[in-house]
Amino acid sequence: MLLLTRGAAVLACVTLWTASLSLQAQGAAGTSPMPEGPGRSLVSTQCANCHALDVALSKRITPGEWSAIVKTMIGLGAPITDADAAIIAGYLGQHYGPGASAAAPAASASANASAGQAGQVSALPDFPGRDVLTKKCMQCHQMSMWTALRQDRKAWDSVMYRMVGRGALWTEDEISAMAGYLARVRGPQ
């Protein structure tokens, strides 16, 4: 279930929204290039559909705060699916989080994805199984449902079959690919 109203976040993003509307289109002078990584094109298209990115990308906030902002944008009418919202929030959380430089190196997108950030990992490293995971899991919920977990392959297998119990229509091959991927990027430390 999405919870859309968290006072401070709403206020912040409404401010962000209105400020952004007054700016010129994306790519204005002085804007740093956006790092490569999953979600980059979505941010470029979906967010920039309605407002310029300069002010938005000047923020350095946590993945949770990015997620709240994206939800609020949906509340304001942005036609973004939950799956896309999760990817967008993940991208922004990784590259525009606290302490991030204005232009994070492109290579860091996948390299850092499984390396920690204490449960705030939002990007998806490019290993086998990533595509099927993106397609299947994010059909219904956000990455934050599982990015807080670290467990072995058996436990990830079990998670996948519990999702089958919750209505996911997946083949055994797809389950194996997703569990294998998660065990690799979210295995025991």
Added chain:
Amino acid sequence: MRNLVAQLLSNGISRRDFVRRLVAAGVTTTAAHSILDSVTAIAQIPGAPPVSPESIKLFQGTGGEAFAEQLIASGVKYIFGNSASEDAHFYDALLSRPQLQYILTPHEGPGAAMAAGYVKASGQPSIVMEAGVVGLTNALGQMFNAWKEQTPLVFYSYRTEDSLASGRDGFEELPGQDQLAAPMTKLTWMARRAEMIPDTIRRAFRVAWTPPYGPTYANWNSDFSEERFTAEIIRHDQVDPRMRVRPNPVEVERAAKLLVDARRPLLIVGDEIYKAKAFDKVVRLAELLALPVAQARSVHTNFPQQHPLWVGNIPALRVETLSYPGGEPDLVINIGNKLQHNSTALTVPRRTPFIDMRNDSASIGNVLTTAAPLVADVAYGTEDLLSAVNDLLTPALKARIAERFEEVRAFSARARQMRALVSRNPLWDASPLEADRVTYEVAQWADKDAIVVHEAGSVEIAHSFEFDPRGGRELFFYYGAHLGSGVGTAAGVQLARPKQQVICLTGDGSFLFGPTALWNMARLELPVLTIVYNNHAYSGPHNRAIANLGGGGRSIDARRFVHDYLGKPDMDMAAMAKGFGVDSERAKTPAELKSALGRARRKMADGKPYLIDVEVARHGPGWADDPWVPTRG
């Protein structure tokens, strides 16, 4: 006296005042009542339609007696109540009216859930009685459920704020008592004089049972119950508008055209089908057009799930999340589903033409735009649509539809196989049990026409239970989500359907909100099986809180959650059940569960309820094995 009669007949004075004034003028009380009876009887004759003596009668007695008389005339058999001394005259009236059976419920919440379960399962009227404000407030949660689920349940409680002692902050007094119920009832109405009691009750049932259904609340000053008066008692069929609406024929034509032209249509079904008992018609429409059928959140299952056109529940309340043959639908028709929206995301995207058929005209177009709104009783509406579609079908269209039927059949068969994969979970045989294993074992054990009352939090049961409202297994889901309804609902369902097996699936969290109806099961010998999925936690809030924190945050880093763990000490639901007079046991392994189910069957065959408290695994960060508990500061 002529003036008095004129005033009475023009409703200028009450019957009570009529008698009082006659007595003041020197007429004896007996004679005054006799005059009143004759005048009122005469008043009914001119121009009145012929009615049988049983359908409208004049009754003389106390407010409590008149209340009981009108309940009988409104078709009530069971009254679900908790004791209230101010209703003494009503209780007294019941002793000479065996048609009314009073079921004492030890808490108004589960009591109201029991009444709602009875109403939903029987299609018969019932009433919940509670003491003034103090009892009413306990029942409000289930009133909310009835409101959300559109259940025609009538609530009553007396009030003290209109008594001679009102305004003194008296016992149980709350100014504006009816405002508590007003936002979640179709009608909240107070009898302003004692003789309005029958009228008020009659009206409450009439409004509750006129589609779209919903709860109503009647109330009056506690003093009225002992007052004597004469009033009309009118049978429900004399006031029931019997509202069953046919859809606008122009919109039917439009909808039929859209349906036959669509390449990838989708049918969503909902609870109005269950209420109208329109299953066969909806199945015929689906088959005529080869419509894949899905369901969004509902109380009941409204389409046979073994049917080759059944493609499953919509997982995240949006049609895009539904695995669907051939890609996203190019047309969606909804028959009878409220389509609850929990976010700004739309169940049906704006780009997809949408046909909405419901009797709840007020909510059509509230969120979704409609290409063809069909305000109708869904049985009539589906009938009309069947006829209109039949007129449009050509051999070429029929061939295309036949092709689609085979595609959907293949998809549906494959989906069933995929659901069955749930048993490949590597923890399938583990202890504590996987919740899915519990569901699977119960489904293996259940009768073919068992009724499942489902209040087990986030447990999904579609992998093991296939429902068929046309005589197979039936579902009563906790749509309204005020927790504590499951056990009471199951008791009410069993009361309504004594020949069917009733199973209550509940989580430990929801069970704790309303276990008292177990005592009603024991006292009334209602052989319900209650299964508690006991993970000693609120797992839904645990997982959703993590998601809402974006997968990070201090709680997750520290593996410490303050809001969701119910262990240390673990609660023993089996012991609680024994306290209510219900035999029970705990199960910690699949083998123990199977064995317990065997004992339950034997007990239930003797007409006794049974409870199994099943130890279920917790999953997720921070609490699988040894959860942290906040220490006392």
